[in-house]
Amino acid sequence: MIPRALSSAPASTPDAARRRLLTRAAAWTAAGTVAPWLAGPARSAEAAPAPWDALRERLFEQRPIGDGSALLAIEAPQRAADGSVVPLAIWSRPGADAEVRRLHLVIDENPLPVAGVFDFAPGHGAIGIETRVRVETYTWMRAIAETADGRLLMVSTYVKASGGCSTPANKDFAMAEADIGRMRLRVPEQVAPGEAVVAQLMVQHPNSSGLVMDQLARTYAQAHYLHRVAVDYAGQPVWRGEVNFSISQNPHFRFRFTPRASGLLVARAADVRGGEWETSLALSLQTARATQRSAWHRA
Amino acid sequence: MNRRRAWMRMALAGLGAAGGLRVAADTPPRATETTMPPLEWPAREVAPGVYMFTGSGEDVTPANRGVVANAACIVGRDSVLVVNSGSSHRQGLAMLASIARLTDRPVRHAVITQQGPEFVFGASALRAAGAALLAHPRTAELIADFCHICLARLVDTLGEAEMRGSAVTVPEQAVTGDTVIDLGDRRVLLHHPGPASTPGDLVVIDERTSTMVTGGLASLGRIPQLRLEDYAGWIATLTALEQRGAARLIPGYGPVGAPAEALGRTREYLQALDASVRRALMRGMSLSEARASVRLPRFATWHGLESVHVDNVQRRYLALELG
Numbered sequence: 001m002i003p004r005a006l007s008s009a010p011a012s013t014p015d016a017a018r019r020r021l022l023t024r025a026a027a028w029t030a031a032g033t034v035a036p037w038l039a040g041p042a043r044s045a046e047a048a049p050a051p052w053d054a055l056r057e058r059l060f061e062q063r064p065i066g067d068g069s070a071l072l073a074i075e076a077p078q079r080a081a082d083g084s085v086v087p088l089a090i091w092s093r094p095g096a097d098a099e100v101r102r103l104h105l106v107i108d109e110n111p112l113p114v115a116g117v118f119d120f121a122p123g124h125g126a127i128g129i130e131t132r133v134r135v136e137t138y139t140w141m142r143a144i145a146e147t148a149d150g151r152l153l154m155v156s157t158y159v160k161a162s163g164g165c166s167t168p169a170n171k172d173f174a175m176a177e178a179d180i181g182r183m184r185l186r187v188p189e190q191v192a193p194g195e196a197v198v199a200q201l202m203v204q205h206p207n208s209s210g211l212v213m214d215q216l217a218r219t220y221a222q223a224h225y226l227h228r229v230a231v232d233y234a235g236q237p238v239w240r241g242e243v244n245f246s247i248s249q250n251p252h253f254r255f256r257f258t259p260r261a262s263g264l265l266v267a268r269a270a271d272v273r274g275g276e277w278e279t280s281l282a283l284s285l286q287t288a289r290a291t292q293r294s295a296w297h298r299a
Numbered sequence: 300m301n302r303r304r305a306w307m308r309m310a311l312a313g314l315g316a317a318g319g320l321r322v323a324a325d326t327p328p329r330a331t332e333t334t335m336p337p338l339e340w341p342a343r344e345v346a347p348g349v350y351m352f353t354g355s356g357e358d359v360t361p362a363n364r365g366v367v368a369n370a371a372c373i374v375g376r377d378s379v380l381v382v383n384s385g386s387s388h389r390q391g392l393a394m395l396a397s398i399a400r401l402t403d404r405p406v407r408h409a410v411i412t413q414q415g416p417e418f419v420f421g422a423s424a425l426r427a428a429g430a431a432l433l434a435h436p437r438t439a440e441l442i443a444d445f446c447h448i449c450l451a452r453l454v455d456t457l458g459e460a461e462m463r464g465s466a467v468t469v470p471e472q473a474v475t476g477d478t479v480i481d482l483g484d485r486r487v488l489l490h491h492p493g494p495a496s497t498p499g500d501l502v503v504i505d506e507r508t509s510t511m512v513t514g515g516l517a518s519l520g521r522i523p524q525l526r527l528e529d530y531a532g533w534i535a536t537l538t539a540l541e542q543r544g545a546a547r548l549i550p551g552y553g554p555v556g557a558p559a560e561a562l563g564r565t566r567e568y569l570q571a572l573d574a575s576v577r578r579a580l581m582r583g584m585s586l587s588e589a590r591a592s593v594r595l596p597r598f599a600t601w602h603g604l605e606s607v608h609v610d611n612v613q614r615r616y617l618a619l620e621l622g
Contacts, residue, residue: 077590077609085613087586087587087613089587130585130586198585200585254585
């Protein structure tokens, strides 16, 4: 279920990273619906006045996309002073009847407009993902849900972000190599069987695109970002994410899941340079006094 | 139960976000006229030879033309020293026009106390008038690296016409430690307290009148803005400056007054923000929830509670969640 094979060759350029991402994406989604848009042109060709029209075509071809606002809520600040960290939340509305199996997060004006594709295990009912994204400019942000009955439903919001006047300069906040990949899972102190809980996963990682100039060295960094995240509970998948550098530094995911009995919550993350990390949290329902074990490997 | 309430808030916030669909049509009002009415920025004497240019304390809007932060000038026998320069080239010109009505002495020095856009963009006019631009080297570096972003944002908000002539202007004279500028008959001290509200904050002290001038380091009536701040350094600096016992303070925002007022209230805000964000984290609030719900009733009347403060909540949240 979880593709764990990691190539040993480190990505040497953003292009190489993109190719690797493509390969992984193709392996990841048997349906192959993901690859066409990842292969799509970057920056230069996105100059069309309505990038969504072209994106929509590449992603979903002629499939109809309905209004998803009865099913999902999308939440982001209307104005974001720091475009490098813009909170973005998508949650099932209470009482929504359709089951979301896959969620596409699209940021129209970003170099890679698809910030993430999340797959949810069948039978999970209400879903939710809250993360933080990088936003280059004023843009529409969208969530397109694929439901268990095969419909596409979209919610969207407009955000006015203007990057990084207060974005830390690299040299002040360079991340120590030893800290990269430190993961943390958190759950509420009280967890009852059958009750949905909001858990969070944080991964310390630069999640850099290789597109931003290092202001001190005047060079471009190598692409170094997470491309795959997986969360399981009690041996069953909760969600899978195929992500990229549109997710902010120190990728952070809040998500909803419903434990029915005590078990192990396991999170795995892999980056484009072959780093792979894992952490787990043993949940004993009622007390949820959890023990966390972490490990990291580099292929 | 807390969790349930959080979910309810989330659902309500979601409804609000759906309303956000209207934002595309609600683009910021632009000043479209190619000629702008002349901008006046009067200088008001707050101590002998010390003048204050007053900003509104609001967020930048076409209505206030970017005149939101304070600036100051100190007039000596031989020359004039200016502290900060407003949000636009036009504001720098307005300062020069007001100074010309006070004295025929030249503006030889302009001190830029930090990299905030509402303090830096009149500097092009001051330099063109012959003033040397002084700043801490970290401030100069941050202006060079990042101010183009803020300039684009100001052009977007205020329009090309209002911002005409404005350019990223990097101060050329580095001030690292205490530096005295002689204006002929009075000495002005430039003091770098260490990293505080920004990495390169400068404080200007007119020794003759015991008047202290700061940038956004001290703020009254407008939420102080976190900008690459050193949180502990900032709080310590506010206390240290208070202990200098100056007669008066011109803060970056708000009225001139006793230093303890602006310094103390700024410190009180920083401590309240820190405590509230820590509580939000302890309760397991998400970043979105914290942005939406952390408000400080004691500062309810201040400008920027729904703009600057929300961004401050985010900066503090991100700084604390790793700890």
